[in-house]
Amino acid sequence: MRSMTGYGRGEGDNGALKIVVEVKAVNHRYSEITIKQPRMFLALEDKMKKVIGEYIERGKVDVFVRTQELADAEKPVQIDEKRALAYHEALKGLAEAVGTNYNPDPFRLMTLPDVILKEENEPDVKALWPLMEQVLRQAMDNHIAMREQEGAHIGENLREKVAGLQSLAAQVTERSPQVLTEYKEKLEGRIAELLANAAVDPERLAQEVAYFAEKSCIDEELVRLQSHFEQFYIIADQSGSIGRKLDFLIQEMNRETNTIGSKANDLETGRLVVEMKSELEKVREQVQNIE
Numbered sequence: 048m049r050s051m052t053g054y055g056r057g058e059g060d061n062g063a064l065k066i067v068v069e070v071k072a073v074n075h076r077y078s079e080i081t082i083k084q085p086r087m088f089l090a091l092e093d094k095m096k097k098v099i100g101e102y103i104e105r106g107k108v109d110v111f112v113r114t115q116e117l118a119d120a121e122k123p124v125q126i127d128e129k130r131a132l133a134y135h136e137a138l139k140g141l142a143e144a145v146g147t148n149y150n151p152d153p154f155r156l157m158t159l160p161d162v163i164l165k166e167e168n169e170p171d172v173k174a175l176w177p178l179m180e181q182v183l184r185q186a187m188d189n190h191i192a193m194r195e196q197e198g199a200h201i202g203e204n205l206r207e208k209v210a211g212l213q214s215l216a217a218q219v220t221e222r223s224p225q226v227l228t229e230y231k232e233k234l235e236g237r238i239a240e241l242l243a244n245a246a247v248d249p250e251r252l253a254q255e256v257a258y259f260a261e262k263s264c265i266d267e268e269l270v271r272l273q274s275h276f277e278q279f280y281i282i283a284d285q286s287g288s289i290g291r292k293l294d295f296l297i298q299e300m301n302r303e304t305n306t307i308g309s310k311a312n313d314l315e316t317g318r319l320v321v322e323m324k325s326e327l328e329k330v331r332e333q334v335q336n337i338e
Contacts, residue, residue, distance in 0.1 A: 048283060049338045050197035051075065051106040051290070055190025057182040065115040066178060068186040070099075072194075074336055075107035084112030090172050091179055098180060102187045103194075104288035105338045110183075125164040131156045194338065201333055202283055208330050212300070213276050215323045219307065220269050222316055265307045272303045290337035297331045 051074045058067040080096050099108060134156055142149030157163055275296055282292050304327060308320035 048198040048202040048289065049194040050201055050336050051338045052197065052336065053190045053193035055186040055188065055193065057185030057189065059178055059182045059185070060117060061178050063117055064175070065117055066182045067113045068182045069111045070108060070186045070190045072103070072106040072108040072190065075105060078103065078105055079107045080110065081108070082110040082112065085114055087172060088112060088179065091176055094176065095179070095183055098183055099187060102191055103338065105290060126157065127162055127164055131162045134159050134162065198337065201336055205330060205333055206283065208326055209276055209279050212323055212326055215319050216269060216272055219316055219319050222313065223265060265310050268303045268307045272300060275300045275303065288338050290334060293334045293337060297327060297334055301327050
């Protein structure tokens with residue numbers, strides 16, 4: 048079981064360029080990957096998304112790529128002579144205009160904007176892919192480790208809550224026969240009171256009790272609910288993306304619980320159903336975090 052939220056970082060270099068990749072993800076119904084990186088890596092975006100897709104199936108994933116040049120001083124330096132001469136003529140004209148002497152200084156000219164040029168060599172993006180893939184996989188490995196760690200905590204908590212739901216359902220099951228017995232006793236006493244303690248027709252009483260039993264029977268719902276509990280543990284132990292399966296299963300649990308609440312004409316059963324619905328809502332919220 049893995050959470051959909053997490054963070055991972057990776058970095059590496061080839062001696063000339065350092066690449067840092069950071070990955071963070073939050074809950075999302077589907078898989079959505081956004082990559083923010085220098086333009087020179089745009090050609091690698093499809094490959095990067097394919098790699099990320101090997102690790103995750105759901106979640107909104109944001110990937111941030113930063114680079115740092117490590118061999119900047121080794122780049123050849125060039126001087127834009129035309130720009131330097133243009134500065135020279137402009138300064139010369141300015142000196143004449145203000146009536147002062149102009150002493151040309153090539154070293155000062157070199158400090159003016161865009162006079163010194165460093166040759167910008169376009170990197171070979173295809174050659175950089177092995178480094179990018181290595182750093183990306185490192186970030187994703189760290190990201191998945193955090194997802195699994197958080198998912199383990201969620202899974203432990205969910206198992207405790209489902210065990211609590213089973214306990215509540217068991218109390219409803221235990222209470223169910225008593226509801227029928229109590230209804231029979233109340234009905235018999237009410238009829239006797241209305242008939243001024245006259246004898247109650249046992250056949251008529253049996254018909255009324257049978258009708259109530261049929262209308263309020265929750266045996267099938269309890270059996271299905273128990274089956275859903277067992278299915279939860281099976282799915283929770285599976286690998287891969289299980290969030291949607293668990294979400295659907297919680298919906299089914301909630302449906303059976305609502306039916307039990309509407310059919311069981313009993314205050315104690317109603318109280319237990321309210322507790323179950325409250326716990327199911329907590330479980331549903333946590334399931335939304337599972338990949």
